[in-house]
Amino acid sequence: MFLSLRWLTALFLFLLMSAGGAAPVEDPEDELLDLDIDEDLDLNFYDAFDYDDLDQEIDAPTLEATAEPEVDEEEEHHSHEQTPQTSTLPASNSLDFKTLELFGPNTGLGMPTCLLCVCLGGSVYCDDSDLEDIPPLPKDTTHFYGRFNKIEHIKSTTFMNLNKLQSIDLTGNDISEIDEAAFRPLPLLQQLILADNDVKMLPELPNSMRLIDLCNNKLKSSGMHIEVFQEMSDLEYLYLSDNDLDYVPTPLPLSLRVLHLQNNNIQSLHVDTFCNSHNPTFIRPNLEDIRLDGNPLNTHLFAAAYSCLSRLPVGSH
Template sequence: ATVKNSKEDMTLPTVHPGPVTVDYKGQGLFGPETSLGMPTCLLCVCIGGSVYCEDIGLEQIPPLPKGTTHFYGRFNKIRHVKNTDFINKLQSIDLTGNQISEMDEDTFRFLPKIQELILAGNNLQVMPELPVTMKHIDLRNNRLSSWGVHSEGFKDMSQLESLYLSDNKLDYIPTPLPLSLRVLHLQNNNIQSLHEDTFCNHHDHNFIRYNLEDIRLDANPLNINLFPQAYVCLPRLPVGSH
């Protein structure tokens, strides 16, 4: 008996596949395309709703996928943040260690879910306008002066727990401060005096600010012993020069 080579008898159909495309600008696997011609989630790392674009030399914020809730753009070369850079699902933004000196005034105003903003180690002279949903604000190591902090900018932030403003050029403590505040760091500024209503209410001697337990005023030209009435409502004295 003879056995024929099966390869000689095998006929395979010819397949002509159509073009395969990925919608980078929609909710595609790799997110929208950046100005560098590369999808954001190939240039950066996307895990769930978090986008990590850290220390890769970015000069602007890349387009974010529609489901982004947390954006980390630390240690890049970003100078200007625009009001079109972010999407309204964002809850947390970290731009530590960039070169940011300019921001559109309403950059964060229309982010209804934002709770955490970290802009430490930049060149900001003016604090951006922030929504009342904030819980954590970190503006350390900038160039903020008191004229650059919006009057009563923190007043309506009823959920604010931590405010870091150390290593700036502030002349006084921004007031009023929300009762929810737990941490206030103001060391290494130019604060020289305190008002008796900075933390307390001199009209109400029964008023106690229970939550504010961590106040740093050291490395300011301020002798905290000279302002005892400013602390009578606090559970703990500020750290500062005596």
């Protein structure tokens, strides 16, 4: 029994050594220490890579054009007759400007006024735009500028529903006709500038006027209403130079500060043109700028007409 156990132990050790009989593995770090880098590693990667391969053209497959089938001219003409032609243009996106009073209604060109002109707040600028008619304005317009266009006619419906309009400037147009009721719907109108036009008759104006400029027109005395300016209690500036007026349009409101009538056809003055002969103490303190030069008028012959003025009018003596 003792020999058998000893023998078995020896056999076990033998088998164990046979299973691990390979040479012991050395530490990898030891191998790296013994490695000759210069001899065993080639670190020149750029020399090892062939870049010429990148210059080779790539042959992409070409698509062969397919021939269109021939169409008989008679068949093509017949097909066009049967198939209605439709427009290939994309439909434009139309905006609903009815809900945007800022843009106003569409003009005769089919576009909103504020795309044709420039709208800033309550001011609408349509200067030098080749307009032949005044475009429909937004309801909140306070100042309208349509200078240097080709407008000829101001209609009675032009300024309808513009209750906030305070100023109109149409300098440098071809206006020769103004409907009698053109400015009647404007209760807040204060400035009307129609200089450098062909106006022959001045229609009814609201009593809210502060400035009227009709210089360089063809306005005649017979083309104005009698006492047209009398009820304008806020009128301060009246420019009527370079027209065909025969006399000073009286009576003038006491608020008037500037009156320009040069280069007309005025030949005489009445004693009550500026003053009141029935009231010797009457004074007109505001009227300080009167221009009568360029008229066939000798101003020194009418000294009694200036007795209520703080400054004599400018004119020939």
